[in-house]
Amino acid sequence: DDVTYxxxxxxxxxxxxxxxxxxxxxxxxxPESEWLELPxxxxxxxxxxxxxxxxxxxxxxxxxxxxxxxxxxxxxDVDYIAEIHREGLKAGGTRxxxxxxxGCYSPYAVREYIPKIKAxxxxxxxxxxxxxxxxxxxxxxxxxLGSGAEVFTTSVNGIGERTGxxxxxxxxxxxxxxxxxxxxxxxxxxxxxxxxxxxxxxxIPVQPTEPGIGLNVFSHESGIHTAGMLIHPAIYQFxxxxxxxxxxxxxxxxxxxxxxxxxxxxxxxxxxxxKLVARVLEEVKRIREERAERADFSEFHRNYYEHLGxxxxxxxxxxxxxxxxxxxxxxxx
Amino acid sequence: DDVTYxxxxxxxxxxxxxxxxxxxxxxxxxPESEWLELPxxxxxxxxxxxxxxxxxxxxxxxxxxxxxxxxxxxxxDVDYIAEIHREGLKAGGTRxxxxxxxGCYSPYAVREYIPKIKAxxxxxxxxxxxxxxxxxxxxxxxxxLGSGAEVFTTSVNGIGERTGxxxxxxxxxxxxxxxxxxxxxxxxxxxxxxxxxxxxxxxIPVQPTEPGIGLNVFSHESGIHTAGMLIHPAIYQFxxxxxxxxxxxxxxxxxxxxxxxxxxxxxxxxxxxxKLVARVLEEVKRIREERAERADFSEFHRNYYEHLGxxxxxxxxxxxxxxxxxxxxxxxx
Numbered sequence: 333d334d335v336t337y338x339x340x341x342x343x344x345x346x347x348x349x350x351x352x353x354x355x356x357x358x359x360x361x362x363p364e365s366e367w368l369e370l371p372x373x374x375x376x377x378x379x380x381x382x383x384x385x386x387x388x389x390x391x392x393x394x395x396x397x398x399x400x401x402x403x404x405x406x407x408x409d410v411d412y413i414a415e416i417h418r419e420g421l422k423a424g425g426t427r428x429x430x431x432x433x434x435g436c437y438s439p440y441a442v443r444e445y446i447p448k449i450k451a452x453x454x455x456x457x458x459x460x461x462x463x464x465x466x467x468x469x470x471x472x473x474x475x476x477l478g479s480g481a482e483v484f485t486t487s488v489n490g491i492g493e494r495t496g497x498x499x500x501x502x503x504x505x506x507x508x509x510x511x512x513x514x515x516x517x518x519x520x521x522x523x524x525x526x527x528x529x530x531x532x533x534x535x536i537p538v539q540p541t542e543p544g545i546g547l548n549v550f551s552h553e554s555g556i557h558t559a560g561m562l563i564h565p566a567i568y569q570f571x572x573x574x575x576x577x578x579x580x581x582x583x584x585x586x587x588x589x590x591x592x593x594x595x596x597x598x599x600x601x602x603x604x605x606x607k608l609v610a611r612v613l614e615e616v617k618r619i620r621e622e623r624a625e626r627a628d629f630s631e632f633h634r635n636y637y638e639h640l641g642x643x644x645x646x647x648x649x650x651x652x653x654x655x656x657x658x659x660x661x662x663x664x665x
Numbered sequence: 666d667d668v669t670y671x672x673x674x675x676x677x678x679x680x681x682x683x684x685x686x687x688x689x690x691x692x693x694x695x696p697e698s699e700w701l702e703l704p705x706x707x708x709x710x711x712x713x714x715x716x717x718x719x720x721x722x723x724x725x726x727x728x729x730x731x732x733x734x735x736x737x738x739x740x741x742d743v744d745y746i747a748e749i750h751r752e753g754l755k756a757g758g759t760r761x762x763x764x765x766x767x768g769c770y771s772p773y774a775v776r777e778y779i780p781k782i783k784a785x786x787x788x789x790x791x792x793x794x795x796x797x798x799x800x801x802x803x804x805x806x807x808x809x810l811g812s813g814a815e816v817f818t819t820s821v822n823g824i825g826e827r828t829g830x831x832x833x834x835x836x837x838x839x840x841x842x843x844x845x846x847x848x849x850x851x852x853x854x855x856x857x858x859x860x861x862x863x864x865x866x867x868x869i870p871v872q873p874t875e876p877g878i879g880l881n882v883f884s885h886e887s888g889i890h891t892a893g894m895l896i897h898p899a900i901y902q903f904x905x906x907x908x909x910x911x912x913x914x915x916x917x918x919x920x921x922x923x924x925x926x927x928x929x930x931x932x933x934x935x936x937x938x939x940k941l942v943a944r945v946l947e948e949v950k951r952i953r954e955e956r957a958e959r960a961d962f963s964e965f966h967r968n969y970y971e972h973l974g975x976x977x978x979x980x981x982x983x984x985x986x987x988x989x990x991x992x993x994x995x996x997x998x
Contacts, residue, residue, distance in 0.1 A: 351893045351900050407903075434903040438843045439772065439804065465904060466842060467835035467876040471772065471801050493890055494902070495882055496874040502800035509799060510771045528966075535962040537969050539872040541829040543800040547973050549828055557826055560684050567684050569827070570740075570767040571798060583977035593983060600984040602991070612987045616978055619986070623975070629868040632972050633861070636870050639965050640880050642956070644916035645949055650926060651933040653952070654945045658935070 336397040337390050339425065341383045343402025343413050348375045356382060376412060383416065384423035391424035399459060401429035406437040410445050414452030427457045427483065432472065435465030435495065442475045450480030459483040464495040470502030477507075489530045489538055489545070501527065501544040509571060521577035535643050537636075544576055551581045555589020558582055562595055585620040588613060669730040670723050672758065674716045676735025676746050681708045689715060709745060716749065717756035724757035732792060734762035739770040743778050747785030760790045760816065765805065768798030768828065775808045783813030792816040797828040803835030810840075822863050822871055822878070834860065834877040842904060854910035868976050870969075877909055884914045888922020891915055895928055918953040921946065 342348050348356075353367050356378040362370075383400060390398050400420040405413055417428035430449055450458050460476040460483070462469040473484045490499030501523050507513040508520070527545035531537050540548040550573045552558050560567035565580060573579050582592050593613050594604035602608075675681050681689075686700050689711040695703075716733060723731050733753040738746055750761035763782055783791050793809040793816070795802040806817045823832030834856050840846040841853070860878035864870050873881040883906045885891050893900035898913060906912050915925050926946050927937035935941075 346897070346900060347893075350896055404900075434901060436842065436903045464874065465876055465882075466839050467832065468801075468804050468839065471804055490874055492874070493881075493885055493887060494874070495876045495879060499800065506771075506799050506801065509769065531966050532963045535957075535960060535965065536873060537870065537966060539875065540869060540973055541797065541823055541825070541827070542872065543798055543828045546828060547970065548826075549798075552826055553977060554826060560680075564679070564683055567679060567737075568767060570769045582980060584979070584983050585977040593987075596980040596983045597987050599980065600987075602984065602987055608987060608990060611990050612983060615986045615990065616983060619982075620978060624868075627868060627975070630865045632868065633864050633870060636969070637880065640873055642960070644886060644918040645953060646917070647915060647929040647932065649952075650917050650929045650945060650949060651935065653948045654926075654930050654933075654935055654941060657941060657944050657948065 335395075336399050336427075337395045339383060339386045339390060339398055339400040339420075340429075341379055341386075341400075341402055341416075342404055343408035343416060343430070344404035345372045345376075345409070346407060347402075347404045348372065348379045352379060376415075380416060380419050384419055387420055387423040387425045396426070398425045399427050399429050400425040401431070401459070403431060404433040405430035405449075406432040406434065406441070410448050413449050417449065417453040417456075421453055421456055425456075427459055428453050429459035429461060429483075431461035432463055432469075433461075435463030435469060437462065437468075437472050439468060439472055439475045442472050443479050446476045446479035446481055457482040459485065461485045462498040463492070464490055464498060467495075469496075469498035470506055473498045473503045474506045474510075489527055489534075489536070491530070491534060491536055499542075501542075505544045505571070520575055524577055535639065544571075549576070550578045551583050553583040553585050554587040555591070558592035558595075559589055562591055584616045586617050588616055668728075669732050669760075670728045672716060672719045672723060672731055672733040672753075673762075674712055674719075674733075674735055674749075675737055676741035676749060676763070677737035678705045678709075678742070679740060680735075680737045681705065681712045685712060713749060713752050717752055720753060720756040720758045729759070731758045732760050732762050733758040734764070734792070736764060737766040738763035738782075739765040739767065739774070743781050746782050750782065750786040750789075754786055754789055758789075760792055761786050762792035762794060762816075764794035765796055765802075766794075768796030768802060770795065770801075770805050772801060772805055772808045775805050776812050779809045779812035779814055790815040792818065794818045795831040796825070797823060797831060800828075802829075802831035803839055806831045806836045807839045807843075822860055822867075822869070824863070824867060824869055832875075834875075838877045838904070853908055857910055868972065877904075882909070883911045884916050886916040886918050887920040888924070891925035891928075892922055895924055917949050919950050921949055 342352050349372050353375055354364055356375055357364055357367060359382060360378055387398055387400055402408060402413060402416045413430055420428055458481045460473060460481040462472045473486065477484060484503065485497065486500035486503050487497035488500050490496040504515065504520065524545050527538055538545055540546045543549065550569065552561055552568060557568045561569065561580060569580065590609050590613055593609050597604040675685055682705050686708055687697055689708055690697055690700060692715060693711055720731055720733055735741060735746060735749045746763055753761055791814045793806060793814040795805045806819065810817060817836065818830065819833035819836050820830035821833050823829040837848065837853065857878050860871055871878055873879045876882065883902065885894055885901060890901045894902065894913060902913065923942050923946055926942050930937040
């Protein structure tokens with residue numbers, strides 16, 4: 333039981349007929365020429381047979397923990413998903429999984445369909461998997477957990493194809509701060525360090541405004557905000573920074589007010605005489621504007637996108653490799 | 666009516682008593698020493714008087730379009746918000762606004778409370794304003810629009826204090842792709858260009874997985890995904906890239922499969938012989954791994970955070986400025 337095997341096929345008609353169609357025909361000895369003529373019902377049945385064969389094979393080889401299900405669940409017939417889950421369990425699978433592969437599920441659909449999917453296999457834990465194409469991968473995950481699902485998948489920093497998977501940090505923040513649900517022994521105060529670590533090993537940066545893990549989450553610049561924060565930190569922040577292993581940061585710039593300058597001076601043992609504060613504030617704003625003009629943001633962003641562009645090879649580079657291999661073969665030929 | 670004036674006070678007891686308390690006491694000629702003794706009800710009434718005076722003054726100066734309301738609405742008594750909106754309209758305000766200043770509203774609370782807030786001033790357009798601390802600023806905005814609010818505020822790229830405001834692109838994507846609602850004449854296909862422009866002028870980068878506007882939104886690397894996409898692009902993508910002025914991108918790396926390599930070679934007029942494809946694929950994976958080892962991601966990220974850290978001044982820099990000013994005064998003194 334230490335290893336969970338993953339037997340995954342497709343659930344939507346688009347995937348079952350078009351993506352898997354030819355594979356299913358080969359398996360059943362039907363010529364490829366019949367691909368588009370055969371009805372979807374044919375593929376649905378053949379698809380379940382293929383999945384159940386794979387599950388039974390895994391069982392025969394000693395696997396006892398087998399997750400299974402159909403890809404592209406959010407665009408699939410919910411009754412067919414239920415059938416996949418029932419048949420997979422009968423074949424020896426242990427936990428069904430339904431994914432929102434293209435990230436098009438709405439929270440209203442989650443509340444409508446997850447209970448129906450759960451009802452088809454009420455005794456097995458239901459796994460959900462959301463993508464973030466519309467920016468609601470995390471909230472859909474939380475909604476699914478409130479609608480009958482027991483297991484969720486996420487990715488650290490939300491990395492993954494396209495817009496990535498439901499971001500783990502967002503799911504954890506929503507569960508904790510909207511519903512008071514914490515993962516036992518989870519070190520929330522290490523989430524930001526984990527985010528920085530994954531940035532370093534993946535090369536993929538997190539934007540400063542990213543909930544929980546971004547650089548600016550606990551930062552305040554505007555005069556109204558900083559003045560309020562200095563009366564009581566809860567005035568403009570409901571997540572205690574220490575929960576996330578962070579501290580409140582004040583940024584001094586064009587939106588700064590006198591109160592935060594007084595605070596900085598007092599912190600350094602300087603008496604914040606009103607005249608001095610006014611002059612410092614003026615100077616801060618002047619320097620900030622000067623810096624903005626001097627800073628070549630556009631060059632920074634050129635470098636940024638160049639870095640991102642080099643995290644994989646381009647088609648042109650692939651073609652060059654092929655040409656080099658071909659030329660080399662001919663020379664040796 | 667070309668200019669909308671904004672008369673804004675606070676709505677939550679925390680803000681009304683603690684943030685605005687001393688200001689309200691000064692206004693009413695009550696000594697500051699009574700600050701903590703006076704009950705919240707005193708501040709609530711004084712706060713509405715102050716707001717209505719400001720609205721009436723704006724009216725007397727000729728303002729005809731006046732937005733008004735109370736900050737920190739998500740932590741305020743909903744009946745007090747209703748009172749603020751009713752009284753503000755009576756004083757001459759034209760549209761009430763209720764903000765989730767600290768970003769702690771849940772979509773369930775939005776569905777519960779926005780109709781009550783709307784009912785207090787049914788004939789005036791209701792403005793909502795959400796923050797993104799839990800990653801649901803956009804979904805809360807959409808939920809509010811479905812619960813009686815007519816006007817929403819967002820920010821381009823989601824910039825703003827802490828985690829920023831509801832990101833405009835996410836609100837627009839959710840309205841369009843979940844509900845089929847489009848903003849008339851809005852150039853959706855320019856959203857990505859707008860995002861790049863704001864990055865250049867603000868210095869604040871968008872992460873590659875950011876919905877709609879990130880670099881990787883239309884990128885596919887894994888063999889399963891790219892093979893599916895080459896059968897039909899809808900298989901792993903429900904937002905047509907052209908809607909957003911983008912194209913599907915294939916990234917070649919360690920997750921690549923043969924089908925996408927065949928595709929790249931065919932595109933360059935090279936016959937994708939299986940043996941060549943296999944060797945190219947091997948080489949692509951080798952180069953990708955070599956590049957990952959050679960690329961100093963940690964240095965990139967040091968530079969990245971250094972750049973972000975220099976978008977404002979630090980407290981230490983502010984203190985240095987104060988010291989320089991003081992020294993200068995003394996020298997001249």
